[in-house]
Amino acid sequence: MIRSLIRLKSFLAPYRLRLGAGVGAFGIARFFEAMVPIFVAIGIDRMSAGNADMTTPLLGIAGAVIGRYVVVTYARYSVRCVGQHVAFDLRQALYESLQQQGVRFFTRYTIGDMMTRAVADIGLIQRLIAMGTILMVILVYATLVGFGFMLYLSPSLTLLLLPPLPLVFFYASWSARQMGVASRDVQNRLSDLGAHAQENLSGIRTIQAMVQEENEIRRFGRTNQQYANAFYRQSQINSLMAAWMPSLAAICSVTILGYGGYLVLDGAMTVGELVAFFMYVNMVVQPFRVAGFIVNLFQRAAVASDRLFEVITLSPEIADDPSGTTPATIRGDVEIRHLTFAYDEGIRPALDDVSLTVARGESVTIMGRVGSGKTTLLKQLVRLLDTPPGAVLIDGHDVRDYPLAQLRSQVAMVPQDAFLFGEPLGDNLTYDDPGRAVEKIWEAATSADLKETIEEFPEQLDTIVGERGVTLSGGQKQRATLARGLIRGAPVLILDDCFSSVDTETEEHILRELRRLRRRQTTILVSHRVSTARHSDRIVVMDAGRIVESGTHEELLARAGQYAELERIQREGAVDTDYDLIGATT
Amino acid sequence: MTAASQPGAPERRNYSMFDAEISGAVLNLALLRRLLKWLRPYRVTFGISAVLVLLASTLQVLMPIIISLVVIDHLIRGETDSLAPDLGMVELTEWLADILALHPLMAACLLYAGLQIAWAAAGHAHRMTLISSVINGLRDLRLDLFRHLETRPSSFYDRVAVGRVMTRVTNDIEALYELLRGLGSLIGEFMPFFVALAIMLAIDVELTLLLLLALPVMGSVTFYFRRATRRLFRMVRMSLSALNQNMQENLAGLQVVQLSERQQYNLDRYTKINEENRGHELRTTRFETLYGAFNDSMAHLALGVIIWYAGGAAVQEEMTLGAVILFTRFIDMLFHPIVVLGEQTNILFRAMASGERIFQALDWDEKIHEPADPVTLPPRLQGEVTFRHLNFAYDPDVQILHDVSFEIGAGEKLAIVGPTGSGKSTLIRLLGRFYEFDDGQIFLDGIDLNRIHTRDLRQRIGVVLQDFHIFSGTVFDNIALGDPRITRERAEEAARRVNAHGFISDLPRGYDTELSERGQNLSQGQRQLLAFARVLAADPEILVLDEATASIDTETELLIQDALRKLTAGRTSIIIAHRLQTIQEADRVLVLQGGRVVELGTHEELIASEGLYHTLHSLQFQDEG
Numbered sequence A: 001m002i003r004s005l006i007r008l009k010s011f012l013a014p015y016r017l018r019l020g021a022g023v024g025a026f027g028i029a030r031f032f033e034a035m036v037p038i039f040v041a042i043g044i045d046r047m048s049a050g051n052a053d054m055t056t057p058l059l060g061i062a063g064a065v066i067g068r069y070v071v072v073t074y075a076r077y078s079v080r081c082v083g084q085h086v087a088f089d090l091r092q093a094l095y096e097s098l099q100q101q102g103v104r105f106f107t108r109y110t111i112g113d114m115m116t117r118a119v120a121d122i123g124l125i126q127r128l129i130a131m132g133t134i135l136m137v138i139l140v141y142a143t144l145v146g147f148g149f150m151l152y153l154s155p156s157l158t159l160l161l162l163p164p165l166p167l168v169f170f171y172a173s174w175s176a177r178q179m180g181v182a183s184r185d186v187q188n189r190l191s192d193l194g195a196h197a198q199e200n201l202s203g204i205r206t207i208q209a210m211v212q213e214e215n216e217i218r219r220f221g222r223t224n225q226q227y228a229n230a231f232y233r234q235s236q237i238n239s240l241m242a243a244w245m246p247s248l249a250a251i252c253s254v255t256i257l258g259y260g261g262y263l264v265l266d267g268a269m270t271v272g273e274l275v276a277f278f279m280y281v282n283m284v285v286q287p288f289r290v291a292g293f294i295v296n297l298f299q300r301a302a303v304a305s306d307r308l309f310e311v312i313t314l315s316p317e318i319a320d321d322p323s324g325t326t327p328a329t330i331r332g333d334v335e336i337r338h339l340t341f342a343y344d345e346g347i348r349p350a351l352d353d354v355s356l357t358v359a360r361g362e363s364v365t366i367m368g369r370v371g372s373g374k375t376t377l378l379k380q381l382v383r384l385l386d387t388p389p390g391a392v393l394i395d396g397h398d399v400r401d402y403p404l405a406q407l408r409s410q411v412a413m414v415p416q417d418a419f420l421f422g423e424p425l426g427d428n429l430t431y432d433d434p435g436r437a438v439e440k441i442w443e444a445a446t447s448a449d450l451k452e453t454i455e456e457f458p459e460q461l462d463t464i465v466g467e468r469g470v471t472l473s474g475g476q477k478q479r480a481t482l483a484r485g486l487i488r489g490a491p492v493l494i495l496d497d498c499f500s501s502v503d504t505e506t507e508e509h510i511l512r513e514l515r516r517l518r519r520r521q522t523t524i525l526v527s528h529r530v531s532t533a534r535h536s537d538r539i540v541v542m543d544a545g546r547i548v549e550s551g552t553h554e555e556l557l558a559r560a561g562q563y564a565e566l567e568r569i570q571r572e573g574a575v576d577t578d579y580d581l582i583g584a585t586t
Numbered sequence B: 001m002t003a004a005s006q007p008g009a010p011e012r013r014n015y016s017m018f019d020a021e022i023s024g025a026v027l028n029l030a031l032l033r034r035l036l037k038w039l040r041p042y043r044v045t046f047g048i049s050a051v052l053v054l055l056a057s058t059l060q061v062l063m064p065i066i067i068s069l070v071v072i073d074h075l076i077r078g079e080t081d082s083l084a085p086d087l088g089m090v091e092l093t094e095w096l097a098d099i100l101a102l103h104p105l106m107a108a109c110l111l112y113a114g115l116q117i118a119w120a121a122a123g124h125a126h127r128m129t130l131i132s133s134v135i136n137g138l139r140d141l142r143l144d145l146f147r148h149l150e151t152r153p154s155s156f157y158d159r160v161a162v163g164r165v166m167t168r169v170t171n172d173i174e175a176l177y178e179l180l181r182g183l184g185s186l187i188g189e190f191m192p193f194f195v196a197l198a199i200m201l202a203i204d205v206e207l208t209l210l211l212l213l214a215l216p217v218m219g220s221v222t223f224y225f226r227r228a229t230r231r232l233f234r235m236v237r238m239s240l241s242a243l244n245q246n247m248q249e250n251l252a253g254l255q256v257v258q259l260s261e262r263q264q265y266n267l268d269r270y271t272k273i274n275e276e277n278r279g280h281e282l283r284t285t286r287f288e289t290l291y292g293a294f295n296d297s298m299a300h301l302a303l304g305v306i307i308w309y310a311g312g313a314a315v316q317e318e319m320t321l322g323a324v325i326l327f328t329r330f331i332d333m334l335f336h337p338i339v340v341l342g343e344q345t346n347i348l349f350r351a352m353a354s355g356e357r358i359f360q361a362l363d364w365d366e367k368i369h370e371p372a373d374p375v376t377l378p379p380r381l382q383g384e385v386t387f388r389h390l391n392f393a394y395d396p397d398v399q400i401l402h403d404v405s406f407e408i409g410a411g412e413k414l415a416i417v418g419p420t421g422s423g424k425s426t427l428i429r430l431l432g433r434f435y436e437f438d439d440g441q442i443f444l445d446g447i448d449l450n451r452i453h454t455r456d457l458r459q460r461i462g463v464v465l466q467d468f469h470i471f472s473g474t475v476f477d478n479i480a481l482g483d484p485r486i487t488r489e490r491a492e493e494a495a496r497r498v499n500a501h502g503f504i505s506d507l508p509r510g511y512d513t514e515l516s517e518r519g520q521n522l523s524q525g526q527r528q529l530l531a532f533a534r535v536l537a538a539d540p541e542i543l544v545l546d547e548a549t550a551s552i553d554t555e556t557e558l559l560i561q562d563a564l565r566k567l568t569a570g571r572t573s574i575i576i577a578h579r580l581q582t583i584q585e586a587d588r589v590l591v592l593q594g595g596r597v598v599e600l601g602t603h604e605e606l607i608a609s610e611g612l613y614h615t616l617h618s619l620q621f622q623d624e625g
Helices: A002-006 A009-048 A055-099 A103-108 A111-153 A155-161 A164-202 A204-209 A213-266 A271-289 A291-312 A374-381 A404-410 A425-429 A438-447 A451-456 A474-486 A504-517 A553-559 A562-572 A579-585 B029-076 B089-100 B104-150 B154-159 B162-203 B205-212 B214-252 B254-259 B263-292 B294-315 B321-362 B424-431 B454-460 B475-480 B488-497 B501-506 B524-538 B554-568 B580-585 B603-609 B612-621
Strands: A334-341 A351-358 A363-367 A392-394 A411-414 A492-496 A522-526 A538-543 A546-551 B385-395 B398-408 B413-417 B441-444 B461-464 B542-546 B572-576 B588-593 B596-601
Touching: A002 A291, A009 A055, A009 A111, A009 A271, A009 B294, A009 B321, A055 A111, A055 A291, A055 B214, A055 B254, A055 B263, A055 B294, A111 A155, A111 A271, A111 A291, A111 B214, A155 A213, A164 A204, A164 A213, A164 A271, A164 A291, A164 B104, A164 B162, A204 A213, A204 B154, A204 B461, A213 A271, A213 B029, A213 B104, A271 A291, A271 B029, A271 B321, A334 A374, A351 A374, A351 A538, A351 A546, A363 A374, A374 A392, A374 A411, A374 A492, A374 A522, A404 A411, A411 A474, A425 A438, A425 A474, A438 A451, A438 A474, A438 A504, A474 A492, A474 A504, A538 A553, A538 A562, A546 A553, A546 A562, A553 A562, B029 B089, B029 B104, B029 B162, B029 B321, B089 B104, B104 B162, B104 B321, B162 B205, B162 B321, B205 B214, B205 B294, B205 B321, B214 B254, B214 B263, B214 B294, B214 B321, B254 B263, B263 B294, B294 B321, B385 B424, B398 B424, B398 B596, B413 B424, B413 B580, B424 B542, B424 B572, B454 B461, B461 B524, B475 B488, B475 B524, B488 B501, B488 B524, B501 B524, B524 B554, B542 B554, B554 B572, B554 B580, B588 B603, B588 B612, B596 B603, B596 B612, B603 B612
Parallel strands: A363 A522, A363 A538, A411 A492, A492 A522, B413 B572, B413 B588, B461 B542, B542 B572
Antiparallel strands: A334 A351, A334 A392, A538 A546, B385 B398, B385 B441, B588 B596
C-alpha cells in the first residue's frame, strides 16, 4: 500500500510547501482547541471558590476560539487546494498518455474503464489528500495534544484512559472494512437495478409484443428485493457502529467518573479539572471514530494510484522516430512487401505474407469476408498498428521513417466506423485543420453528396451533431466522414468500407466524383459490393490474411473464383440495397 | 372504460415534461403526504420506531445528569437544595448503592454504564425499525413505478427518451432513500434537543434563552452558505461533466484524432476545461472552508458565555456548580441539530424534485383501453385478416393512413412495399394494437380487433421488428422468453429450422451462452436468425415482420432468406419487404403510398399493370447484373 502511495510523490512535490504549511497549521489549531477546557476549568474552580471574576476565562475562551477558527480555516484551505491541484495534474497526465495509445491498448482496456480511472480514481486521490490527510493529522495531533494536557493535569488518570483507545481504533477499522464490503454490495445491486431497468425499457416494444410484461415485472421485483436486502445490511452495520463507538468511548467516561471523582473527593484534583478531562477525552476519541474510514480511504487510494500509474506511465504505442531522409511531399506510390502481422504472439497472423504494389494514380478495391485482414492491411499504411520495418513503403521509403504527422496527413484514411464528434458539422469536416476556408468545406460536402443534407438543417454547417444535437442517419454519418477524408486532398486516400450505409445511387455519384477528383492520385478502398469494386483499376480479394485473387473486374470474372461467385450471388437476388431510399426519390 | 366509449383519437399530451429538469422545488407537504401512503403498510414498525426514539433521547440526556448533578453536586459538593431536575437519578444512585452495598461513586459509575448500554440498544432498535419500514415502503414504490412504466403503450415510448424514464426508477427513488434516511437522522438529533431544552429551561430560563440566541445566527449563516454553495456546486458539477465528456469523446474518436494529428490541439482544449474546473473547485473550497469551522466555533464560544453568565449566578447560589456543568454538557445537543439540518437541506431539495418526477410518471395515465367484455379467442385461429376503411393519425394534424381496406386470406403471404413514410410500419403496429384506433376496423377471423384483449391478441401475432431486442440471459432464455410451453427441445428444433442452430452451437456454451444486453456478441444477421427462432418456437397464427434494411454479408443473407421461407410456410404473413427476393416469393404485393393502398396484386400482375410498382421495380432492379 505504501509503495503505491509513494508513486504520488512526484505529483505532490510542486505543492509540498503548501501541504507542509497546512499540516503544521493543524497542529497549532489543536493547541488552541486544547486551551478551551483549561479556561473552562479555571472558571469552574473560581466559581467553586466563590470568586465571580470571569474575565480571564471568558477572554481566554474567546481568544482560543478565534485563533482556532483562523488557523483551521487556513489549514483546511491549503490542504484541499493541494488536492485540487494534484487532481488537475493527474487528469492532464492521464489525458496526454491516453492520446498516444492505439489499437493494442484498446484491446486490453475499455473506454468505460478509462473513464472510471479518470473520474473515480482521481477523485479518490483528491479525497485522500483533501480529507484523508486532514483526518489523519487531526487524529495524530488530537491524541498528542489531548494526552499532553491530560498528563499535565493528572498523570495517573491519564494512564488509566489509555487501554480502551486501541479497542476503539480496532473496532473502527474492523467496521469500516465491513462497511466497505456492504457499500460495494449496495453499489453493485444498484447498478444491477439500473441495468435491468435500462434493458427492459429499451426493449419495451419486444416485451409488449411478446406479452412478457408480467414476467419482467416479476424479474424486476427480484432485483429490487435484492437491492433492498443489501441496503438493509448496510444500514445495520452503520447503525451498530453508531451504537458501539460511543459505548466504547464511554469506558473512558466511566473511568473519569469513578477514579476522577475519587481524586476530587480526596482533594487531589479540582472539579474544574474533572470537567476538563471529560472534554479532553471527547477531543481525543472523536477523531478515532473515523479511524476506520481513514484506513479505508488510504487503502482505496493506493489501489487507485496503482490503476492511474499503470496508464500514465505507458509509453506511446507507435514510436514517432523519423529518419529525416524522407521527402517532404508524398507522391503516392505504395508498396507492401511480404507483410506478415499478428495482433498477438501465438495466434494466427492477421496478415500472412501480403505483397501488393499500388502505383500513383491507381485505384484498388480490396474485397473479402469479415476477418480476412482488409482493415488490418489498411491500418498498416498509416501506422495505426505497429508496422514491421521494411514491410510497407511509400515512394520507396519505409513508412516508419516518415514523421507520423506527415504520414497521416498525406495518407488520409477514412475508418470503417463513421465517428463524428459532438461538435458543429463544419468543425467535424475540417477536423484535422480547423483553419480551412468555408468554400473548401462545401466543395468536399458536395463531392460526398452531403450538400443537400446540410442545407436542410437550419443551422447548416453550425449544426451540432450527436447526442446533444441532430442525430444523423448511418448514411449521413458515413457521407460526413467521407467528406472529412476528401477535404484533405491527400496523395493517398484510403476508404475502409465507407459506403455500406449509403444507397447504390448515391454511391455511384460519389465514386464518379472520386474518379474525377483523384485521377492522378492513389485511392485504396474496401467494399463488400461488386458494384463498387467493378469501377476500380484493380480488385484484390483477401482470404484468411492472404491475397487470393487480383486483377480487373473482367479478369476475375473469367477466373471463376471467389469474386465471380460473389458477383453471381449479388446479381441473382439478395441485393442489399434499400428499397425505401429509391422509392423516396420517385 | 371500453374502446367504444373512449375513442382512441390521439390526445394531446405534453411529453416535454419528461425532458424538463424539475428544479428549485420547495418543501412540498402534499408530496410528503403522498409518499407516506407507501409507508402505511409498515405503520406498526414505524410507530415502534417513534416510541424508541423518545426512549433513546431521554437516556441520552440522563448521562450528563449523572456526571453533573449526581457526582459533582450530590456526592462531591454535598448540595442539598439544588433546583436542577435530576429526574430521580440521585435517589436511584443512593438506592443502588444501598442494595449492592457499594460506595455511591461506584454506584453512579454503574448507573452511567447501564444507561450507556440501554441508550445504544434503544438507538439501534430505533434506527433499524425506522430503516426497515422505509426500505420496504420504497421497495414497493419502486416496483409500482416499474409496473406502471412497463405497461405504458408504444405511443408513450415513441415520444420520451428511455434514459429519462429510467432515471425515475433508479436515481429518483435513490434520492428518496437519501431523504428518508436524512429525516431519520434529523429525528434522532431533534428529540434529545427538546428533552435537553426542557431541562435547561427548568434550571435557568435566562441563560437558556441567551444560548438559544445563537441558533438563529447559526441557522441563517448555514442557510446563506447552503444557498451560495448550491450555485457553486452546480458550476463544479457542470464543469466536471464537461471535462469527462471531453475525455470520453476523445477516447471514442481517438483513431480519428490520431489520423488527423489533432492530439496537441485537443490537449489544449482539455487543459482549458480542466483549468476552468479547477477554478470553480478552488472558489468553492474557499467558501466552504470559511463556513467549515463556524459551527464548532459557535459551540465553543457558548461555553465561554455559560462560564461568564454562571460565574455570578453560582457565587450568588442561584445555580449549583453541577447545573453549570450540565449546561456545558448540553451544548452539543443544543447546536448539533442545526448543523445536521444544514447538511440535509440539499438532500431535501433534491429529493423533493425527485419525488415530483416520480409522481409525475405514476400519474401518466396514457394506456391502451381494453374492451369491457373481451371476446374469447378459439384455440387456433384461421389467420384471416381484414382491414376496413381504416384511418389513423398519431398526431391529429398529420393523417398517416387514409381509408385503408384489404384482405389477407388464411395462410397467405403478403409483402408490403412503399416509400419511407408511406405508413407501412403504422399498419402492422395497429394490427398488434400498439396504438388505439377507432376510425375504421380491423378483423381477425371476422372478430373486431377492438373487442380482443391486447394480451390475447399479441399471443397470436408473432412480431419481428427492425429494432430487434436481445435480453440479457442465455440464448435459450432469449428464444423461450419465459414461456413454459417452450422446452429446450422445442427451442432447438426451432433454431435448427431457421438456420440459427449452426452459429448457436459455435458459441462457447451453446444454448447456455449468456448474451449481453444489446446482443453485441452477435452479428446483425445472427440476431435476425435468433429473432426468427423466437417467433417459430412461439408458433403464432400470424407473422408480422419488418425486414431489416442493414447490410448483411452475402452468406448470412442466403441463410436468412431460407429461414424466412420456412417461417412463413402455411402461416398468414405480413412482411414489410426491402429485398427483391422476399417480394417475389410473396403471394401478393401491397403498394402503399402516402398512407393509401395504391396497388395490390401478384408481382406479375403489378409488373404488367405498369403502375408505381413497375416504376419502383425497374428503377431498383432492372439494371442489376
